[in-house]
Amino acid sequence: MRSFSIALLILASNFVSADEKPVRKPENAVAALDVADGLEATLFAAEPLLLSPSNIDVDHLGRIWVCEVVNYRHFANKDNPAREAGDRILILEDTDGDGKADKETTFYQGRDIDSAHGVCVLGNRVIVSAGENVFNFYDDDGDLKADRKEVMFTGIKGVQHDHGIHSFTFGPDGRLYFNFGNNGNELHTPDGNLVVDVAGNEVIANRKPYQEGMAFRCELDGSKVDTLGWNFRNNWELCVDSFGAIWQSDNDDDGNKGVRINFVMEYGNYGYKDEFTGAGWREPRTGWEDTIPERHWHLNDPGVVPNLLQTGAGSPTGILIYEGNLLPKRFQNQLIHCDAGPNVVRSYAVSDDGAGYKAEINDILTGTRDQWFRPSDVCVEPDGSLIVADWYDPGVGGHRQGDIQRGRLFRVAPKGNTKYVSPKPDFSTVEGAAEALKSPNVATRYLAWQKLHAAGADAEAVLKKMFTDDNNPRFQARALWLLGQIDGKTQHYIDAAVKHGNSNIRIAGLRLARRTNTDVVGTVTKLVDDKSPQVRRECAVALRHIKSDRKAKLWTTLALQLPLPSHDRWYLEALGIGAHGDWDNCLETIWSEMRTRKSDRANIIVSDVVWRSRADESASRIAQHILHLAVGASLEESRPILLEYFRALDFQPKSNVATEVATLLKPGTLGRLRKDTAPLVIAESLQRLSSEDFASNPDAKAALQRALTDLKGTSQYIELVERFQLTDRYSDLLTLAQAHPNEQIGVEAIRALLRNKQWKLMTQALKGDDAQSAIATATVMGNSLDNAINGPLLAAVKDKALAIDVRRAAVRAASRVNGGAQKLAGLVEHKTLDPELTQTVAAALHAAPSRSTREMADRLFPLPAVKEGKPLPPISQLVSMKGDPVNGRLIFNTTGTCHKCHIVNKIGREFGPDLSEIGSKLSPQAMFESIIFPSAGISHNYEAYTLVTASGTTITGLITSETDDSISIKGDDALIRTFKLDEIDEKVKQTVSLMPADLQKVMTVQEIVDVVAYIQTLKKK
Known part of the structure; x- marks a missing residue:
């Protein structure tokens, strides 16, 4: 399945x-x-x-x-x-x-x-x-x-x-x-x-x-x-x-x-x-x-x-x-x-x-x-x-x-109940069928129901006995459904049910009235003030298909009992279900009742009801609430509720909404708003104006300019730039995306650019002189999960003039969507992939969201064997395994030899990056990638170089200093050696990491998982 x-x-x-x-x-x-x-x-x-x-x-x-x-x-x-x-x-x-x-x-x-x-x-x-x-x-x-x-x-x-x-x-x-x-x-x-x-x-x-x-x-x-x-x-x-x-x-x-x-x-x-x-x-x-x-x-x-x-x-x-x-x-x-x-x-x-x-x-x-x-x-x-x-x-x-x-x-x-002996129900008599009706098995209850339903009045006595036995309300309810379908007895048992002390029996009685189409309005009338909010909920639902001049009054009685201060959403949605098809009458009736009562409770309830409503005047009522909030409360207090009411406008007729938001954008209205709430009101109002309405509304145009100033760097800013096709502001969106490549706001910005086909802008960013901005651009494009990213990113992958870190970022980003992953795999299969990117592509495809991509990675880049001689499981499976951080620490400092190159809390050798807070930076998946594919992404300042001296000595390590006349290099023994430039015949940047590529061979699968579990505990304190 x-x-x-x-x-x-x-x-x-x-x-x-x-x-x-x-x-x-x-x-x-x-x-x-x-x-x-x-x-x-x-x-x-x-x-x-x-x-x-x-x-x-x-x-x-x-x-x-x-x-x-x-x-x-x-x-x-x-x-x-x-x-x-x-x-x-x-x-x-x-x-x-x-x-x-x-x-x-x-x-x-x-x-x-x-x-x-x-x-x-x-x-x-x-x-x-x-x-x-x-x-x-x-x-x-x-x-x-x-x-x-x-x-x-x-x-x-x-x-x-x-x-x-x-x-x-x-x-x-x-x-x-x-x-x-x-x-x-x-x-x-x-x-x-x-x-x-x-x-x-x-x-x-x-x-x-x-x-x-x-x-x-x-x-x-x-x-x-x-x-x-x-x-x-x-x-x-x-x-x-x-x-x-x-x-x-x-x-x-x-x-x-x-x-x-x-x-x-x-x-x-x-x-x-x-x-x-x-x-x-x-x-x-x-x-x-x-x-x-x-x-x-x-x-x-x-x-x-x-x-x-x-x-x-x-x-x-x-x-x-x-x-x-x-x-x-x-x-x-x-x-x-x-x-x-x-x-x-x-x-x-x-x-x-x-x-x-x-x-x-x-x-x-x-x-x-x-x-x-x-x-x-x-x-x-x-x-x-x-x-x-x-x-x-x-x-x-x-x-x-x-x-x-x-x-x-x-x-x-x-425990101990291993005997499998099913009861043998007797459906030949109403008494036997009534007993079978108590079965926990649905198929048994079906046969019992058929017998008792066919018996009609002949089954009433035995069913009535079950209904009046308060020991098991569920048995009572089963009897009730049958009693209520006996000719001439329906109303009698509905009345008995709605008077019952158990709220679930009262609910069943109301459902029985609906099932038999028997005086549903009368039944709701009897239950409309029930002490149980669940019974009242069912009353509201029961009103949905009712055609009666009493509906709006009953609905209002129910609505004014909305539980507070919980703002009970179940109850509110039941009211919405019940008012369907008659919202105008329901909203007008409750509005009139609220004016009569003049209570804070009634005002709160009606504001909730207005939010849920779908009447002709709902847009106007919602806009009144928006204005009231924006005038009277700070943005910190009112923001969530303002957004709720603006969202409610999206469920009203567009013509009504356009009229109301145009009113909110009038200078006189905006002048009444608090300074801190005005930008949000302007932005949300503009979002609900069509292009035609905006073009003919000078108030809206003036409000837009004010909003762009106030909202720069926010989601609303992105929405306004895109909605009104402000092409001169697209570069702002790119800057925002680059500043927040792994955050929602950055993804929203890049997706707006993708929707508007800003390929040239993104390509320029990928090829720009600022490598960090280019990497951020690639990263946020990948986080968009939009197949449209493939063209610009694959071009960056193939462009050898770009910094290797930028190309690696482009690989990781492209692998996140199926189309990009397939194209990367094609480069591998056709042997046109730059060898410098091999491990990056391997790690990216193994970690891709798509299972088909990961299967392709298994074929193109089989995972290496571990200490037991078995192939490593997929990284996604390693991530799901439970590790022992205590054992991981032991492995890290012994078998794994990690301490020979890394410092943790001032202990170890300072050759590779200090890992004391690495758990705050890298996810488990990224850690596994670093162990299995160490050359997939080499940290800045940890790129390896090989120096060849005039005397023929070769030294490989990390450049720690480079001046006009000397160069210093740190070897894997953590010792720094300095050479004069005239001693160096050749300096070559390595494309692979100094971290051993076969580190997994000295550990079992579980030991690798344990090490990552330990590393995850190394977080900023």
């Missing part, structure tokens, strides 16, 4: 000869895992019984259904032999109760389910998500073989793509829930027509209103599709708890430490792309967050639902809500989730937080000693134990499948 949309991960071992490592063998699989206290993992099944499980489900009898994926993206994994008969849906059973699978059945096999990413078992019906289709398979005769197949949905894009269609699950309300990632794009009915959802929108990613990944629910027959959330990246799987709350994970753009867990607040936008423009998170925007993981999801934008939790880098896969009681208490009623990238299965302990939630992480299984452990899914057995599917592969990422010969299933249960 290899991506599950996942970050490109370093392979944990070579693809070949995996069996040579004992840890790879199934009998050692459990020993390679760390298991949470109180739990025990056992191997339920392994190869050859199953291979590469991408997704699983567990039926009511405890049988495990597996998507066995061998033909995963075979067009991109041609090294793997194709299974011509196609991928399989397997059924694995433990027939003797010993906790191990001993029976395998192939339910279905075919090329039409190659790379299936979802299986959902509903009695004799099995839903399989594969490629562009969702299939219903039916086992009509009970022999565990598919007898019929029909298409449920089709036309899904991203065929054999991890970002396409994913698995289905059964909800407690009797509907199906599912999702697709941002390559799914659209959903079609079996006859090929686009699905039109219950809101009347076509399900297609065209921002009208949906885009990117989406989450859905539908009736059991696939009708009445409801688009529940959108603008995810690769939301792999979702789950639904007994109260009807929806949870899922989502993957970031690979490598940005932004993997997230979402509570799916219905009809929310989840911020992967800009809501209106579709711009990605890298596109600069006003007031964006300081950290990339937060910036990644547009969390500063009004109209984006917050995340429950961000878990860093990873490859999120299967998720469930554990509502059993077999596992220890800390895992009960919590989310359990697989993350294949960091080799872990986690539990998320979710707790209430205002109108939303927060969560803490508890690990369950971790592949500490075997990084091929790639948990792809987790399900609950009828007995409450967990089954974890292990895709088992050397890597996940880049749509690669490194191994097709392995796959495992683990059972996780309390």
